[in-house]
Amino acid sequence: MARIIVVTSGKGGVGKTTTSASISTGLAQKGYKTAVIDFDVGLRNLDLIMNCERRVVYDFVNVIQGEATLNQALIRDKRVDNLYILPASQTRDKEALTHEGVEKVLNEMSETFDYLVCDSPAGIEHGALMSLYFADEAIVVTNPEVSSVRDSDRILGILQSKSRRAERGDDPVKEHLLLTRYNHERVERGEMLSIEDVNDILSIPLLGVIPESQAVLNASNQGAPVILDEDTEAGQAYEDAVARLLGEERELRFLDPQKKGFLKRMFGG
């Protein structure tokens, strides 16, 4: 049985797809057979970031509607073994993601995969609800600013009331907070919320903090998950997040670029 992880946020543009790409790549690098599924039907981006847009023949909706088999639609990543991409359809709308259809596809994938990473669309409409409904774990991607935190709070409420686990009364969806676009200087200047502020409002365990970085933009423009960019802080921060997701204990890094070496010595061990 695969573990189903939804990457969600409520708000758009906070880094869900970037995170889905890097987390799934990281899990595959660790040897887990992983698929990343784009739920953003009509606005698909994941294939761009994963650099497989030219290889899309069939998509998620085709599989749901029985027009293609799962194996026909799954795209195997060329850089990382064990990693597969299930792209969204660009020409349909979100209603094509039927409850039964999504369930059927996820069940079929669960048999062969270790992890299914669901890249949620923004908002709290049908597509977003479908992406989180079957989740075992949720990575809530949040920028350190008030509106993003508010939307994340809303999504957490939905996870607790509208997910399959909530409806069945099973153990609740395991929640992780991933703070992206964190800029220490702007926090110092009071332009951004601090980690403590965000934690205070959302009060869920912190999976990682991804520093704001040009590397993220470069990576997505080049069609490479930033986690593959091992020399960058953002890449390493994602690697840390994957390790924590798998239960490893790691200290937070890159919170303060100037004092990085010092912090590393203090906390990094």
Place this chain on the structure above:
Amino acid sequence: MTESAAMAGTRDACFEFRGATQTLTVLELRYFDMEMFEKNLRDKIRQAPNFFRDLPLVIGLDQYEGNLADLDFFQLIGCCRTHSIQVLGVRGGDEDVRRLARNASLAWLPAGRAGHPLPDPAEGDTAEAATEAHADSDAAPGAGKVVTQPVRSGQQVYAPEGDLIIMAPVGAGAEVLAAGHIHIYGPLRGRALAGVHGDSNASIFCQSLEAELVSVAGHYKISEDLQDSGWREPARVRLNGDALVVDPLGR
């Protein structure tokens, strides 16, 4: 408040017994003279006809001055009935009274503590006076509701009876409502409405007042009006007359 004094039967039983406390109006009888009684009663009813219509009433005998054995219950009840007052029972008196009450198909209640006289219903709007009188001594029934998880934006938690206790933050955009008090062991960033059925004695307690809106029995204040007292501090919000006041907690 007494909860489930006696539970009878299983799930399949067609009823169960529950303990309940109800505020009733007690007619403290000092002496009984049919003509005087009817005249006084009529005067009272004229002042506040709505209050007395179908009023459940208990006859209190704690202050009765005459000989109880001579008291004619049938006459008394009949007089009340003709004025649409429903006599439920008799409070106080001895075994003889108990027997007389039984003969008159009335419930007998043991002598209670001397209740404070009701505020004269004629003084206010009659219907309102009645509800307030009830709310006064009738604290919310049941143990209320306890929530241990954060209340998130977009979520609503409602305790239709009794108090609401939340052992976590109430997020911005969340709403918590209770018939009684609301206790929040964490910051209150959303909306909190206590005493939603009109209990003006209800309060809101929180460890940090950062609310979008607080309301007690329909009187409310929005965030903008809360900035000056107790903002981001532990606080109690209560109703004082028609005004919501914020008291600091534990300082």
